[in-house]
Structures are given as C-alpha cells and as structure tokens.
Amino acid sequence: MEKISVIVPCYNEQESLPLFYNEIKKTEEKMHSVFFEYIFVDDGSKDGTLAIIKELAEIDKKIKYISFSRNFGKEAAIYAGFQNCQGDYAVLMDADLQDPPKLLPKMYDYIKNNEYDSVATRRVTRKGEPRIRSFFARMFYKIINKISDADIVDGARDYRLMTRRMIDAILSMSEYNRFSKGIFGWIGFNTKWIEYENIERVAGETKWSFWKLFRYSIEGILAFSIVPLQLASIMGIVFFGISIVLIVFLIVRTLVFGDPVAGWPSLACLITLIGGVQLLSIGILGQYLSKTYLETKKRPIYISREENWDD
Template sequence: MEKITVIVPCYNEEDAIDYFYEEINRVMTEMENIDFELLFINDGSKDCTLDKIKEYAKKNQHVKYISFSRNFGKESAIYAGLEKSTGNYVCMMDADLQDPPMLLPKMLKIIKEEGYDSVATRRVTRKGESPIRSLFARLFYRIMNRISDTELMDGARDYRLMTRQFVNTLLDMREYNRFSKGLFGWIGFDTKWIEFENMERVAGETKWSFWKLLLYSIEGIVAFSTIPLTIVSILGMFMLVIAFIFIIFIVVKTLVYGDPVSGWPSLVCIITLIGGIQIFCVGILGQYLSKAYLETKKRPIYIVKDTNIDEKNQNVCKI
C-alpha cells in the first residue's frame, strides 16, 4: 500500500490543532487505499500544543511527533519532518487550516496520473491580510524573480505534495540557513501549481509578524542571489567617480576664485550621505559573511527533546 507522510510544523497552535486534526482525519478516511503517517513537529511551543499531540498519538497509531528542545523556526521544523518522513509521498501543511487538507486527494491524483514530481499550492487572493503586508509580499516576489535565477511563485504556500525522489534531493542540501521556497525551485523537477482562494486562520493568531517576514525575506535574498554584492560594487565605483569630479571642481574653483571658507553645511551633508552609503554596503557584506560564518560552525539544524519515532524500526519507502 502506498504511504503519505503529512508533515505539520506547530508553534503555539493549541487553539487550532483540534480543528486541523478533525479535518485531516476526515480526508485520511476518504483516501482509504492510502496508508498515512501524520508527523507533527513541535517547534518549542510554550502552550499545550505538545500535550494535545501526545493525546492524538495515544489514540491513533499513525500519529508521530518530534518535539524540539527550543524554538528553531519553521525551516528547521520542515527539514526535521522531511528527514524523518517514511512515505512514498510527503506532504507539508500548516496546522491553522490555511492550507486546505481537502486538496490532498486532487494533488495525489495529479502526481500519479500526470507524472509530476510535486504539486504545490498558491493563493490567488490575500483576503484577510493588511494592505501594507500584501504590498511588501508582492514586492518581495518581484524583486526575487529579477535578481535570482530561482523562480518564486507569487502567493506560493509551503503546502505541497512531493515524491520520495524530490524529498531525497532536498535532504541532500544540509545547509544551516534554509529558505525552502527557494530550495523547491532551485532543485528543479516538474511541479504543477494549484490555485485556491486565501483561507483565514481557523483559530489563534499568526506567528509571522511584519518584522519576522522582513527578516525572512532578507534570508531568501541572501541565500539565492549575489546581486546585492554586485550593486555594492557598482555603487562604490559610482561614488568614486563622483569624488573625482568633486576634486576637479574644487581645484578649478580654488585656482580661479581663490579659496573662501564657505559651504560647510553642504560638506557635512555630503559626508553624512557617503558615510551612510558605506555603512549600508558594509551591512550587506556583513549579511553574506554572517551566513558563511554560521555554515562553518556545522551546528545541527534542530535538536530533538522528545519523540515517539522508533529509529530502529523506521522503514523509509524507496524511490
């Protein structure tokens, strides 16, 4: 019997997880010819999320869980789920029901009948989001698609169904600084996109603040493009040319009109401008340097504190 591993990253989802469990159980029951592994990744939750997951595991042998020693972030949770998955197919979805489980049968049918390596989902609307957040999200995708060789789909969700070959390829990339949306596109393979209307959270509040999303977008830009470094180099050359022009202008002015003491306010503005540009450029260089520094440490992507997965008897389905 074919098997699907459903990976569900969870961080403080005690209000939503019961609704999710009820809905995914309904879908699993409908797909009666498929064996399921429901793999919850507790990413250092501070509420009762883990307690509820353990209750599910007691009642349902298909429920597995991994609990981190602290909050490592969603990217680490995704990698842990991929690494411990055992199914022929692997699916990722959020516990807040913004990723409709009802699409799963359709996604599996596409992979089996049309020969795709993965089926991904994207939102065609951003209903429920603030206009500012939607604006910056669209701007991010436009910038990324212009400066990176990896194509990112606007409105793409992490919700997707993948073949074992697709998953194994992702696992071969053990980089510490992970940006899954970029990795999905970078490895290639044939992917079909399913569009759906934006779904609001069934309960609880989003854990992605505007600041966290901004930092995540910077992570993606640094991980999949070196264009910012090129921009810094061009900017430096431009400022050098401007400086030479000013030097020539000052020399000519001094020879013709003498050297009156004037213009110090404009001089202060110019120095401040150049200083700000230099600090900005150093900051960009620092972002790339910091990522390389973290990679050289070879720290684990996540640390497991508690799990009900039996490593000795874990049989991963082959390609």
C-alpha cells in the first residue's frame, strides 16, 4: 500500500488544529487504498499548539511531530517535514483549512494516473484579502517571473502533492536561505495546477503581516535572481555617462560663452541624487553579501527540541 505523508507546519494554531484534524481524517476515510502518516511541525508556537498535537498523537499513532527550540519560520518547518517524511508521496498543507483537504483525492488521482510529479494548487481569487495586499502580491509574481528562472504561478499556494523523486530533489537543495515557492518552480518536473476559490481561515489570525510578506518577497528575489545587482551596475554606468556629458557641457559653456557655473542648489541636488543611488547600490550588494555570509556559516536550518519519531 502506498503512503502519503501529510506535512503540516504549525505556528500558534491551537484553534484551528482540531478542526483541521477532523477534516483531514474525513479525507483519509475516502482514500482507502492509501496509507496516511501525519507530520506536524511546531514552529516554536507560543500558545497551546504543541499540547494539542501531543493529544492528537496519543489517539492517532499515525501522527508524528517535531517541535522547534524557537520560531525558525515556515520555510524551516517545511524543510523539516520533507526531511522526516517516509511516504511515497508528500502533501504540504496549512492547518487553517485555507488548503481544503477535500481536494486531496483529486490531486492523488491526477498524480497516480498521469505522468505528473506534482499536483499544485492556486487561488483564482483573493476574496477577503485587502486590495493593496492583493495588488502587491500580483506585482511580486510578475516581477520575479521576469527576472528569475523560477516558474512561480500567480496565486500559487504551498499546498501540493509531490512524488518521492521530487521530494528528494527539494532536499538536495539544502541552502539556509530558503524560498520554497521558488524551489518548487526551479527544480522543474511536470506539474498539474488545480484552481479553486480563495478560502478564509477557519479560526485564528494570519501570521503574515504586510511587512513580513514584503520581507519574504525580497528573500525570494534575492534567492533566485541577480538582476538587482545588474540593475545597480547599469545605474552606475548611466550616471557616469550623464556626469561626463554635464562636465563637457559646463566646460564648453564657460569657455565659449563666458557663462559662469550656476549656483549651488542644483549642485546639491545632483550630489544628493548620486549619493542616494550609491547607497542603494551598496545596499543591494550588502543584501547579497549577507546571504552569502549566512550560507558560509553552515548553521542548521532548524533545531529540534522535542519529537516522537521513536515512539
């Protein structure tokens, strides 16, 4: 019997976990030909998430869990899930039921009866989401697809079912600075996309503020594109060319027409502009350098405080 590993990253999800468990068990009952294992990854939650996971593990021996020593972030939780899953397939799901378990039989049917290595989901609407957040999200997908090799579909969710060979390919990319959506697209493999309407959280509050999403998008761009570095170089060349033209213009105007150089306000504006471009370029370089610095440290992606693999 084939096995599906259900990987569930959790951070402060005490309200939604019991509801999620009830729904995924209903789905499991419909898929009689497949054995399920559950891997709950507690990402250093501050509420009763871990206690609820332990309670569920007591009544369901298919449940395994790992609890981090602190909050390492969802990317670390996703990696931990992949690293510890034993299934022929693995499905990544959020505990807030924004990833509907009822789609899983359909996803399994696609991957089993066709030559797909992955069946992924995407939202076709962003109902219930602030307009400005939706606007910036769409802009991010457009930008990263133009400047990188990662194929990221607009509205893509982390919710996807994958074969073992795709899981192994993901694990081979053991980089510290992780951006899973980009990794899924970069490694390739045949992917079937399933569309569905946006579903709001069943309980609790989102952990993703606008600022966190903005930082996450920057992480994605830095992880899969060097265009910002190229842009900094282009700006340097452009401003160097402009400065040469202005120098020649001022010399000619002074020598030929006897016109003295204009006052300091225009000079101050130019110095401020060029200084700003220089600082921006240094900042871009610094971001890439900082990522390189973190990679060379070879720190673990996560640290486990507690787990029940041997129970």
